[in-house]
Amino acid sequence: MTGHAVGVIAATLLASGVEFVEALTIVLAMGTTRGWRSTWFGVGAALVALAAITAVAGYALERWLPEALLQLVVGTLLLIFGLQWLRKAILRAAGLKALHDEEETYREEVAAAERAGDERRLGLDWFAFVVSFKGVFLEGLEIVFIVITFGVNGGSIPLAVIGAALGGVVVLGAGLALHRPLARVPENTIKFAVGLLLSTFGTFWSVEGLGWFGPGDSSLHWPGGDAAILVLLALWATLAWAAVRLLSVQPREREAA
């Protein structure tokens, strides 16, 4: 297996794993508080909507855009997306932003579910249906975005799907076994790693896509070809590490804040 293939699987596995953890928290809160029937209907409806979007967007992107323009568009989106993750992960690691707490989110969702009324539509508990649909759809959309981007750009949709599916199996398996939110997952560390991978591949592809502005519309080539991906990853990792070191809040400073 090439380094490129490993990168695609690792990025989609880690990114989808984090999103699955967040979706699982919402689904568990709705299922245990409001009942599982309407919650599962919400999850099922979201999965159908996601499958439709994936099929249409993947087909349209691959069919209608020239390769260089495709790299430019999805590389740019991936880079912006990845830098948002990396920025938040650096600020959290430096103690400048609160860590994401799945147990706190779970408690908030349960409290909201208990306060909500008993509106019924189509024979379903509408609150449980809508909340689980929105939770799975929004978190799933991020997974779809990453799978399509890596799949189409890396020419390996099956590898990207395998990575995402592995992430889902691991998280959902653990969630079903424990029947509680996965609070011990080192979420910020995973988001840090995913932010680095998304920023690396986003930089690589968006810059390759700049060839679309040149004569012949062919992709621009990095010095060193695909090996530039490893150099970019090393540079992003070094910059991120330096940023955490330089921006870290000292314990005394943190107490005073």
Next chain:
Amino acid sequence: MRFVAGFFRFWWDFIVGDDWRIAAGVVLVLAIGGVLVADGDLSHALVAALTGVGLMAVAMASIVSAALRARR
């Protein structure tokens, strides 16, 4: 109208997130890279390296400015 506004807000939040400067900076650097490629005076390898450095500078500027805001 509310649906259209909600639709755009959703995609804005999804893609741009809570710091629009990252998105603006990335687009600006890539636009400059595109102009350099179209111009054709510099080698593609040099444009790639310069654009990569520019993108990293945008990211670091955004992170440092967010850190300074958080410390205030």
